Amino acid sequence: MEIKKNIILKSVIITIGVTIIIFGGITLKTYVKEKKAKQVYVVTGLSENQTGVLKELQIVAIEHAYIIKGYEYLNNGEFKKAIEQFEIVIKRNQPTGALPEAKQGIVDVYEKMRDYKTAAELFKNIIATFKIPKGDMWRLPDDERLSYLQYAANGDYELAVEHAQKALEADAKLPNHPKGGREDYIQRLNDLKAAKDYILSLKKN
Amino acid sequence: MTRPYYPQAVNANPGWDMKTLVLTATPIGYNRKITNTNVENVIMIGGSNDWLAEQGFINQGFENNPTPLNVYKFVLNGIGHTQFSYDPSNQNPDLKAVQASRFSAEMAVRGNDTVLLQNFLTNQMKIGSISYDSSTKLYFVDLSKVQYGN
Numbered sequence: 001m002e003i004k005k006n007i008i009l010k011s012v013i014i015t016i017g018v019t020i021i022i023f024g025g026i027t028l029k030t031y032v033k034e035k036k037a038k039q040v041y042v043v044t045g046l047s048e049n050q051t052g053v054l055k056e057l058q059i060v061a062i063e064h065a066y067i068i069k070g071y072e073y074l075n076n077g078e079f080k081k082a083i084e085q086f087e088i089v090i091k092r093n094q095p096t097g098a099l100p101e102a103k104q105g106i107v108d109v110y111e112k113m114r115d116y117k118t119a120a121e122l123f124k125n126i127i128a129t130f131k132i133p134k135g136d137m138w139r140l141p142d143d144e145r146l147s148y149l150q151y152a153a154n155g156d157y158e159l160a161v162e163h164a165q166k167a168l169e170a171d172a173k174l175p176n177h178p179k180g181g182r183e184d185y186i187q188r189l190n191d192l193k194a195a196k197d198y199i200l201s202l203k204k205n
Numbered sequence: 206m207t208r209p210y211y212p213q214a215v216n217a218n219p220g221w222d223m224k225t226l227v228l229t230a231t232p233i234g235y236n237r238k239i240t241n242t243n244v245e246n247v248i249m250i251g252g253s254n255d256w257l258a259e260q261g262f263i264n265q266g267f268e269n270n271p272t273p274l275n276v277y278k279f280v281l282n283g284i285g286h287t288q289f290s291y292d293p294s295n296q297n298p299d300l301k302a303v304q305a306s307r308f309s310a311e312m313a314v315r316g317n318d319t320v321l322l323q324n325f326l327t328n329q330m331k332i333g334s335i336s337y338d339s340s341t342k343l344y345f346v347d348l349s350k351v352q353y354g355n
Contacts, residue, residue, distance in 0.1 A: 046290055047290075049292045050292055051290065051293060052291035052292060052302065052306045056303070057310040057313060059310070060311055061310075061314050096311070100328050100353075101321065101328075129331075130331040131331065131332045132330070132331055132333060138327055138330040138331055139330075139331050141327075142331075176275055176323065182320060182323070
């Protein structure tokens with residue numbers, strides 16, 4: 001959709017946005033794609049008819065919206081609705097980056113529900129798809145996460161917390177990741193600590 | 206030809222609440238700054254066959270920016286300057302251009318969510334489609350190996 005410049009400026013100002021700038025040709029045009037969740041994509045510099053990136057953006061954004069919605073439900077404690085959103089992506093089976101995210105989202109839901117056993121089983125399936133060797137820094141946070149989920153499922157609270165801490169630290173060492181730890185890893189560690197009594201009760205059973 | 210100074214529009218309008226800029230095949234002058242304090246992330250996507258890559262991409266990382274930026278620099282292997290988008294009406298579009306467009310789009314939708322952006326990136330790392338060079342801080346992307354459905 002092509003709109004006039006003043007509308008573009010207004011849209012940009014009132015929203016949190018992402019700009020894609022492509023310098024690819026002689027006749028430059030500006031396009032705006034408005035999406036839900038107060039997100040606007042401003043695409044500028046495309047040459048005449050070379051709008052394929054907009055088509056791709058549309059395909060990707062549709063699947064991504066389910067992921068965003070799923071995490072909104074998860075953060076509100078509406079676990080069933082969160083899983084439904086992630087399952088929609090899996091059922092639609094569109095080849096976008098949202099598909100693996102949906103599977104990870106379901107793991108996040110079960111972990112938040114303190115169903116560590118199910119979370120570990122599902123996460124193990126995800127890890128099985130990795131092609132880089134165990135110990136590689138890019139998978140270390142996930143390997144540590146699987147460990148702490150399994151320990152938590154078995155009621156080993158201290159070991160679970162230890163490996164959740166290791167997961168956080170391993171993730172913080174990755175390039176471009178926040179050195180103080182990423183918010184989701186911190187949150188999961190805190191959730192684990194808050195579940196101490198529950199996890200210890202699993203050991204007794 | 207006037208050299209494009211794309212960050213200038215963002216800098217000249219501090220009210221623009223742009224959290225993330227995705228600069229695809231975009232030449233950036235050396236030592237250019239982004240002064241719009243709303244911008245937190247810059248995702249630079251270039252091609253290994255792009256004649257503008259060295260001038261406006263490899264040597265520009267916003268290292269001395271007034272406000273710290275989280276800069277991601279991706280090199281798409283085998284992609285030239287005219288392969289970052291394509292004509293959707295073409296029944297047989299350049300496959301590389303389609304792949305490059307898809308990659309840019311995947312980056313863009315996650316631009317406002319650091320966790321999802323980094324998860325997408327690490328997901329690709331774990332299947333070997335992206336590699337990282339810590340000396341140059343460049344991510345190298347093999348678009349033929351990028352998977353979206355696994």
